[in-house]
Amino acid sequence: MMISARGLRKSYGGIEAVKGIDVEVSAGEAFGFLGPNGAGKSSTMRMIAAVSPVDAGSLEILGMDPATHGSEIRARLGVCPQEDSLDNELSVMENLVVYGRYFGLSRAEASSRAKEQLAFVQLTERAKSRVEDLSGGMKRRLSVARSLINQPDVLLLDEPTTGLDPQARHQLWDRLFRLKQQGVTLVLTTHYMDEAEQLCDRLVIMDNGVIVAAGSPLELIAAHSTREVTELRFGVGDNESMAEKVADLADRVEVLPDRLLLYTDDGEQASQAVHDRELHPVSSLVRRATLEDVFLRLTGRTLVD
Amino acid sequence: MISGVKSMRRTTQGVPGVRRPSLADLVPRMMPRLVDYWVTVYRRTWRGSVTTFLMPFLYLTAMGVGLGSFVDDNAGPRALDGLTYLAFIAPGLLATTAMQTAIGESTYPVMGAFKWHRVYFSMAATPLRVADIVGAQLAFVAFRILLTCTVFLGVLAAYGAVGSVGGGIAALLVVVLLGVAHAAPMIAITARMKSEAGFALVFRLGLIPMFLFSGAFFPITQLPDVIAWLARLTPIWHGVELSRMFTVGSVDGWAALGHLTYLVVVLVAGWYFAVTGFTRRLAQ
Numbered sequence A: 001m002m003i004s005a006r007g008l009r010k011s012y013g014g015i016e017a018v019k020g021i022d023v024e025v026s027a028g029e030a031f032g033f034l035g036p037n038g039a040g041k042s043s044t045m046r047m048i049a050a051v052s053p054v055d056a057g058s059l060e061i062l063g064m065d066p067a068t069h070g071s072e073i074r075a076r077l078g079v080c081p082q083e084d085s086l087d088n089e090l091s092v093m094e095n096l097v098v099y100g101r102y103f104g105l106s107r108a109e110a111s112s113r114a115k116e117q118l119a120f121v122q123l124t125e126r127a128k129s130r131v132e133d134l135s136g137g138m139k140r141r142l143s144v145a146r147s148l149i150n151q152p153d154v155l156l157l158d159e160p161t162t163g164l165d166p167q168a169r170h171q172l173w174d175r176l177f178r179l180k181q182q183g184v185t186l187v188l189t190t191h192y193m194d195e196a197e198q199l200c201d202r203l204v205i206m207d208n209g210v211i212v213a214a215g216s217p218l219e220l221i222a223a224h225s226t227r228e229v230t231e232l233r234f235g236v237g238d239n240e241s242m243a244e245k246v247a248d249l250a251d252r253v254e255v256l257p258d259r260l261l262l263y264t265d266d267g268e269q270a271s272q273a274v275h276d277r278e279l280h281p282v283s284s285l286v287r288r289a290t291l292e293d294v295f296l297r298l299t300g301r302t303l304v305d
Numbered sequence B: 001m002i003s004g005v006k007s008m009r010r011t012t013q014g015v016p017g018v019r020r021p022s023l024a025d026l027v028p029r030m031m032p033r034l035v036d037y038w039v040t041v042y043r044r045t046w047r048g049s050v051t052t053f054l055m056p057f058l059y060l061t062a063m064g065v066g067l068g069s070f071v072d073d074n075a076g077p078r079a080l081d082g083l084t085y086l087a088f089i090a091p092g093l094l095a096t097t098a099m100q101t102a103i104g105e106s107t108y109p110v111m112g113a114f115k116w117h118r119v120y121f122s123m124a125a126t127p128l129r130v131a132d133i134v135g136a137q138l139a140f141v142a143f144r145i146l147l148t149c150t151v152f153l154g155v156l157a158a159y160g161a162v163g164s165v166g167g168g169i170a171a172l173l174v175v176v177l178l179g180v181a182h183a184a185p186m187i188a189i190t191a192r193m194k195s196e197a198g199f200a201l202v203f204r205l206g207l208i209p210m211f212l213f214s215g216a217f218f219p220i221t222q223l224p225d226v227i228a229w230l231a232r233l234t235p236i237w238h239g240v241e242l243s244r245m246f247t248v249g250s251v252d253g254w255a256a257l258g259h260l261t262y263l264v265v266v267l268v269a270g271w272y273f274a275v276t277g278f279t280r281r282l283a284q
């Protein structure tokens, strides 16, 4: 077991950010924390990173207690924090080398690994640029490269793709897949269900400091949603009243401000039935159920507004 | 509801989960790993510190020579144990320069490393421990003080205000110790400050009174008793007395030992509170 937490808690002053969660991550797994703003994802990640002390509960990382073996644990972790903590005034290369030195690497070793990692995240041409001059997405990739300088056993990524354009996101996903193939355990947080579905073997959905569901993406969808969803958009304000008229066409109907969601195993059929009743939505769309639907089901809220 | 809670950890000053440091937590072990980082800081900032080398000329010309000739022509030598005013204030200027450099390097730069560029946080994510981070920060301040004060001492020597080479070197070591004895508690305070707005208060209520009543410019026996005793409690007074012994060349062994002990105690206490302060801040 790479990470094992029981009844993990964290509060800041009066705010309880993490309210007793249980998490187990085994070697080679890609594990995700999915949840809205303020769910407690970063607070949990910082405890796992052995930088933020645990208030209560037990936590073991790589078989060690972070309260007594923080340094030993951190030596084997790669950490990519939510906010980039790069040195803006130094070059891309210098950032990596200086950071590598913190892990006790020789200068030669640090710079050869730095070159490798820059190639891995496709920043080789920018090796000499000052970090200040990089785009947001490039900084994010540099943060990932930096977190790999010590060849970690476990890589912690707090919202690795926030702020990346779609192409850069897919590139980063591809890099993370490769790391996983090399046996690196990945732990990441995200707001994006597609990211969680793509990357994670197993994930937990967090809300308000607690875990509301856990499992593989498919398990979660099977357990908490129907196979398909029909989305209907009526005019603004009409969605509420239309919900009653279609209620019998699906297992469950969810009313959002801008649309209705009909949960059913056959979306086309539901869509046809709506049509047959001459209800004429402005648009209708049938799609596969996603983790977003699971989240909506469990919390009554959408993930990203 | 709290069935999952297996252990409540020892806490310090109401910050949940932050342990009181053990002796091992207070001892740095990996400071050499931070050398490369601090070299980059030096490369980025040395230009800005060049002008600090001007200060000794300004002070010595205005006070040592200008004010000094006035003092020496009057009651000065009698009140100053037969010293010229220049010889009297030279070690005081050296010591107060060390203090000012120490405080300067332990306020805004330390706040910045927590708040603006957050470099301490990226260090804390690695095997480095709090004591290593604090130790390297202090070592850098010590290096800055050593550099500034070496230049200062050179100027003092050129003005003929240093008794002997050995005395000069001893005074230099003393003011570096004095400097870190100020820097350690100051970074401990900075680590506990939310915003830099409080620095104005630190300068007004701490640095400037200590500068004026350090005994650098006149013997503190000239002050009302209460203020004189307050002045004796400040580390800067001990540093001024000690470095004066060495530049003038009349060392009183027991008094020197007392001053040294005082400075070391302040340094050790400052170190402790710096480590606890950094630990709490970095845990957030």
Ligand SMILES: Nc1ncnc2c1ncn2[C@@H]1O[C@H](COP(=O)(O)OP(=O)(O)OP(=O)(O)O)[C@@H](O)[C@H]1O
Binding pocket: A012, A015, A016, A017, A035, A036, A037, A038, A039, A040, A041, A042, A043, A044, A082, B284
């Ligand atoms: N250092 C801190 N000091 C005080 N409160 C904090 C601190 N860090 C987090 N919190 C609070 O704890 C709660 C959980 O925050 P956390 O950053 O863990 O959420 P998150 O799931 O990472 O959210 P986001 O998706 O916005 O990053 C929030 O209410 C936040 O205000």
Ligand SMILES: [Mg+2]
Binding pocket: A041, A042, A043, A082, A158
């Ligand atoms: Mg977060």
